[in-house]
Amino acid sequence: MINSAAMEFKNKLFYLLLALGCAVVMTGLFAMHYMEEHGHIVTGMNNQIVWGIPHVFAIFMIVAASGVLNVASIGSVFGKKIYKVRAPLAGLLSIALLAGGLTLLMLDLGRPDRIIVAATNYNVTSVFAWNIVLYSGLFGTVALYLWTLMERRMNIYSKPAGLLVFAWRFILTTGTGLIFAFLTARQAYGSAILPAMFIVLSFAWGLAVFHVVQAVIYQWNDMQLDENIMRRKRNLLGVFLLGALYLVFTYHFTNLYFSQQSGFEHFILVSGGIYPTLFWGGYVVLGNLVPLLLIFTPGLGKSRCVILASLLAILGAFAFLYVFIIGGQAYPLSIFPGYEVSSPFDDGKIGQYSPSMPEILLGFGGLGIAFLITTISVRVLNFTPQDQPYIAD
Numbered sequence: 230m231i232n233s234a235a236m237e238f239k240n241k242l243f244y245l246l247l248a249l250g251c252a253v254v255m256t257g258l259f260a261m262h263y264m265e266e267h268g269h270i271v272t273g274m275n276n277q278i279v280w281g282i283p284h285v286f287a288i289f290m291i292v293a294a295s296g297v298l299n300v301a302s303i304g305s306v307f308g309k310k311i312y313k314v315r316a317p318l319a320g321l322l323s324i325a326l327l328a329g330g331l332t333l334l335m336l337d338l339g340r341p342d343r344i345i346v347a348a349t350n351y352n353v354t355s356v357f358a359w360n361i362v363l364y365s366g367l368f369g370t371v372a373l374y375l376w377t378l379m380e381r382r383m384n385i386y387s388k389p390a391g392l393l394v395f396a397w398r399f400i401l402t403t404g405t406g407l408i409f410a411f412l413t414a415r416q417a418y419g420s421a422i423l424p425a426m427f428i429v430l431s432f433a434w435g436l437a438v439f440h441v442v443q444a445v446i447y448q449w450n451d452m453q454l455d456e457n458i459m460r461r462k463r464n465l466l467g468v469f470l471l472g473a474l475y476l477v478f479t480y481h482f483t484n485l486y487f488s489q490q491s492g493f494e495h496f497i498l499v500s501g502g503i504y505p506t507l508f509w510g511g512y513v514v515l516g517n518l519v520p521l522l523l524i525f526t527p528g529l530g531k532s533r534c535v536i537l538a539s540l541l542a543i544l545g546a547f548a549f550l551y552v553f554i555i556g557g558q559a560y561p562l563s564i565f566p567g568y569e570v571s572s573p574f575d576d577g578k579i580g581q582y583s584p585s586m587p588e589i590l591l592g593f594g595g596l597g598i599a600f601l602i603t604t605i606s607v608r609v610l611n612f613t614p615q616d617q618p619y620i621a622d
Contacts, residue, residue: 239449243604243608246604247601247604247605250597250600250601250604251597251601253593253594253596253597253600254594254597254598254601256590256593256594256597257336257590257591257592257593257594257595257597257598258336258594259590260586260587260588260590260591260594261336261337261587261591261594263587264587264588264591271585271587272584272585272587272588273582273583273584273585273588274582274588275580275581275582277558277559277561277580278555278558278559278580278581278582279558280554280555280558281337281555281582281584281588282551282555282584282588282589282592283333283336283337283588283591283592283595284333284334284337284554285547285550285551285554285555285592286330286333286547286591286592286593286595286596287330287331287333287334287337287592287595288330288405288550288554289330289434289546289547289550290326290327290329290330290333290595290596290599291326291327291330291331291364291405292402292405292427292430292431292434292435293326293431293434293435293437293438293546294322294323294324294325294326294327294330294367294435295323295367295398295401295402295405295431295435296402296430296431296432296433296434296435296436296438297319297322297323297326297435297436297438297439298319298320298323298371298394298395298398298435299319299431299432299435299436300312300315300316300318300319300435300436300439301315301316301319301320301323301374301391301394302391302394302395302398304316304391305374305378305387305388305390305391305392305395306388306391306392306395311458311461311462314614314615315439315443315614316374316378316387316391317375317378317379317611317612318439318442318443318446318607318612318613318614319439320371320374320375320378320394321375321602321603321606321607321612322438322439322442322599322603323367323371323398324368324371324372324602325598325599325600325602325603325606326438326599327364327367327368328598328599328602329595329596329597329598329599329602330595330599331364332594332595332598333591333592333594333595336591337588337591344361356404356407356408356411357408359404359407360401360404360405360408363397363400363401363404364401366397366401367394367397367398367401370390370393370394370397371394373390373393374387374390374391374393374394376390377390379610379611398431399428402424402427402428402431403424403427403428405424405427406423406424406425406426406427406428407423407424409423409553409557410423410424415557415558415560415562416490416492416493416557416560416561416562416563417493417497417553417556417557417558417560418557420480420483420484422476422479422480422483423480425476426473426476426477426479426480429469429472429473429476430473430476430477430546430549432469432472432473433466433469433470433472433473433542433546434542434543434546436462436465436466436469436539437466437538437539437540437542437543437546438539438543440462440466440535440536440539441536441539441540441543442603443614444532444536446607446612446613446614447613450613452613454532456531456532459531459532459535462535463524463535463538464524466520466524466535466538466539466542467520467521467524467525470517470520470521470524470542471521473517474513474517477512477549481494481497481498489563492560492563493560496556496559496560496579497552497556497560501556501559501560501579504552504555504556504559507548507549507551507552508548508549508552510548511544511545511547511548511549511551512545512546512548512549512552513545515541515544515545515548516541516542516544516545516546516548516549517542517545519538519541520537520538520539520541520542520545521538523535523537523538523541524538555582558580558582559579559580559581559582560579560580561578561579561580
């Protein structure tokens with residue numbers, strides 16, 4: 230009787246979550262329609278800051294979609310059993326996050342129908358054109374990989390498919406970093422470190438997302454995750470956070486080495502108002518140092534601490550991307566190093582940006598798409614990890 234009542238409650242909760250997810254997606258679509266009808270004047274964007282908060286959401290989801298596949302790669306490519314049983318869920322999350330992120334990109338840039346032009350008039354010299362192939366290719370390779378995992382007769386091909394996904398996601402994240410590295414009209418970018426930095430950031434953010442989703446699924450199914458398995462995954466998250474933090478500081482340190490970048494670094498790290506606050510307080514402290522303490526402090530590191538550390542790492546990711554994307558656009562380009570530039574067109578001035586409600590709602594709409602895909606798929610298909618008794622490998 231109790232089990233029946235519990236099952237009925239879970240069914241009702243599922244449909245409630247489904248309705249909430251649909252409401253979030255519809256709100257995001259309404260926000261997009263409102264911006265299309267009234268123009269970007271109703272957003273916080275302007276001629277200097279053309280990528281706003283929806284791009285922060287979109288880049289996070291695309292980078293995390295690549296990074297979450299690291300769980301699958303460790304299982305299929307490197308043969309670690311505790312990760313292999315989690316590979317189907319990792320593949321599902323990758324597709325869900327990528328779908329939400331790309332939807333945001335298309336809707337935020339305006340005229341989503343123009344994607345047909347980009348697809349039929351391919352410009353081989355454009356990194357944006359490269360990413361059309363990379364993004365669609367990731368959908369295809371991950372779908373193939375899930376087929377080899379979930380169809381028993383195809384299991385023998387799971388390792389080759391896993392190797393293909395492993396290589397493809399590295400190339401995709403490199404392409405995301407190159408979007409910024411190849412931009413010449415922004416003082417913040419143009420660094421060869423960016424592709425490698427985004428790859429390591431994807432490891433940390435993808436694993437953090439996976440921890441949170443896995444915890445919700447286990448709670449939903451009244452399952453308990455083995456603490457030995459959590460310890461392995463906890464330590465891996467700590468290593469990824471340290472690696473990402475190291476590359477972020479390397480990026481800023483190398484910028485400080487060049488005199489023409491000192492003004493930008495002072496703006497981002499010291500004098501830029503909201504940007505240094507988000508960088509030091511949001512990314513460094515809350516997004517890295519606190520999670521590392523929760524992970525590595527003796528006596529902590531239990532499941533709840535790891536989930537909290539993962540949530541903080543995700544919040545830190547949004548803080549970092551806000552500083553990187555919007556702060557990088559706000560600082561004016563140094564056209565003539567050593568000289569002050571001024572004109573009626575606001576040359577030489579710091580760009581101002583305040584995210585509007587339609588932009589924020591559109592960003593959450595992308596998360597809603599990923600939420601719906603994940604929730605429905607986990608409910609309909611068998612994506613819940615099934616652990617055997619833990620044996621160290």
